[in-house]
Amino acid sequence: MKTITKHYIDGTYVESHGREVMDIVNPTNAKAIARVTLADEEDARRAIAAAKRAFASFGLTTKRERTEILHRLHEVVSARVGDLTSAMVEEYGGVVQFAGPIVQAGASVFQSTEKALQDLPLSRSWGNTTVTMEPVGVAGLITPWNANALFLCAKLASAVAAGCTVVMKPSELSALQTQVWLECLHEADLPQGLCNVVIGRGDVVGAELVRNPDVAKISFTGSVAVGKSIMRDGAATMKRVTLELGGKSPNILLDDADLGKAIPNALIIAFLNSGQACAAGTRLLVPKRRLDEVKRAIVDTMPAFPVGDPSNPKTAVGPMVNAKQYERVQSYIRKGIAEGAEILIGGEGHPPGLNTGYFVKPTVFVNVTNDMAIAREEIFGPVLCVISYESDEDAIQIANDTDFGLHAFVSGTDMQRARRVASQILAGRVAINGMLDDQQAPFGGFKHSGIGREFGVYGIEAFLEPRAILE
Numbered sequence: 001m002k003t004i005t006k007h008y009i010d011g012t013y014v015e016s017h018g019r020e021v022m023d024i025v026n027p028t029n030a031k032a033i034a035r036v037t038l039a040d041e042e043d044a045r046r047a048i049a050a051a052k053r054a055f056a057s058f059g060l061t062t063k064r065e066r067t068e069i070l071h072r073l074h075e076v077v078s079a080r081v082g083d084l085t086s087a088m089v090e091e092y093g094g095v096v097q098f099a100g101p102i103v104q105a106g107a108s109v110f111q112s113t114e115k116a117l118q119d120l121p122l123s124r125s126w127g128n129t130t131v132t133m134e135p136v137g138v139a140g141l142i143t144p145w146n147a148n149a150l151f152l153c154a155k156l157a158s159a160v161a162a163g164c165t166v167v168m169k170p171s172e173l174s175a176l177q178t179q180v181w182l183e184c185l186h187e188a189d190l191p192q193g194l195c196n197v198v199i200g201r202g203d204v205v206g207a208e209l210v211r212n213p214d215v216a217k218i219s220f221t222g223s224v225a226v227g228k229s230i231m232r233d234g235a236a237t238m239k240r241v242t243l244e245l246g247g248k249s250p251n252i253l254l255d256d257a258d259l260g261k262a263i264p265n266a267l268i269i270a271f272l273n274s275g276q277a278c279a280a281g282t283r284l285l286v287p288k289r290r291l292d293e294v295k296r297a298i299v300d301t302m303p304a305f306p307v308g309d310p311s312n313p314k315t316a317v318g319p320m321v322n323a324k325q326y327e328r329v330q331s332y333i334r335k336g337i338a339e340g341a342e343i344l345i346g347g348e349g350h351p352p353g354l355n356t357g358y359f360v361k362p363t364v365f366v367n368v369t370n371d372m373a374i375a376r377e378e379i380f381g382p383v384l385c386v387i388s389y390e391s392d393e394d395a396i397q398i399a400n401d402t403d404f405g406l407h408a409f410v411s412g413t414d415m416q417r418a419r420r421v422a423s424q425i426l427a428g429r430v431a432i433n434g435m436l437d438d439q440q441a442p443f444g445g446f447k448h449s450g451i452g453r454e455f456g457v458y459g460i461e462a463f464l465e466p467r468a469i470l471e
């Protein structure tokens, strides 16, 4: 059993002032694997004060100095990809086939941000006017448990590129990953106070970051409910906010789609991170005339998505993060049945032979209508809803009939038609024919999926304020 009692403040490990102790439980076997002493408001205030002191000089650094830091961060995180991946697998049951690439993406983001910083002019002049892009100040970076390493890296990279100093509050469920992360930061030998990390509860440490007048900006990834509270509570100190929130992404299968490719892709997209992914494509929109064919293809393809031990590279779906998330998924499966949807695959309870951890059965519902709770609310588990449609226009209407707008997917062979459909979807990202990524492309949501964007120049701009000098 590991014991974690320290935070990282002002370039050094410090004992927690907060005294609350929490167990970290391995969701694969429901056994406690670590004990963490959580921070309190005083720890958060000390971290904010350190970041404020550091901002006085770091805010004045040049692109070159910031680039050097991004470079160092890339090196230290790249060297620990294996350890970060293992911690993700152990701590929240992230399947290694997802956790490995996601941590690797975290390491790469320092390089892609370096490139974005080169491409972003920080000063523009015309006539007698000069506009410079100034760092907003101390930023509070708050992340969820579901891909903590990537979010920590992406937020820190953009903040550093902009010249901000930071206080990071990773999810309290990510304490083991955070330990490796702290070692990376220490190894990078950053300017003192540039990056402070406090492990604590959202309603304690997160809330202090949101209300503290010395924090200028909050970059948050997490649930819609907490995102709304940050916006509301942050208004008192006029916080700048970036909110990366939930989703219920549609995946439109056009009637010319090649099911041999589109169905495996649809299941990859739906069961991404065991379904615990904001971008997961959990509404599969299928042309009515191909529905039977699609159902058969799903049943035939499911054996390629085994559920089980997350450390096994063949496993596609691991356990849910904790008992609460297990119960949440079960309650939605029951709700779907009660609403009249039909189970094609899966259903309630544990998969056979997996009774000890928080494993659920990957579940596919058919006969779903877009007004059902299972089609409207984010379940955050491996539950896919198949919804049929009549025409492309109908599909677009159903895709957009949601409170969310984080991500969408379109599958089809006629690329012109797929692009035409993609261009009508109200979502921050639309991927055609598969789960695609580009670290220079913006990531973020329309509607309740959030405010602002991360990655590339868009991510850096979110930490900048323009200042115009006229003479």
Ligand code: NAD
Pocket: 142, 143, 144, 145, 146, 147, 169, 170, 171, 172, 200, 201, 202, 203, 205, 206, 207, 210, 221, 222, 223, 224, 226, 227, 229, 230, 243, 244, 245, 246, 247, 277, 278, 279, 378, 380, 406, 444, 445, 449, 450
């Ligand atoms: P959550 O909102 O419960 O917690 C996220 C973070 O916010 C945690 O660090 C938590 O401690 C903190 N927090 C909680 N209450 C707070 C408060 N009052 N003030 C400040 N901080 C507070 O979310 P979660 O369960 O950790 O993560 C799952 C959610 O995150 C899902 O809704 C998912 O869609 C979303 N998510 C979004 C993205 C995206 O990029 N859009 C990515 C991943 C996850």
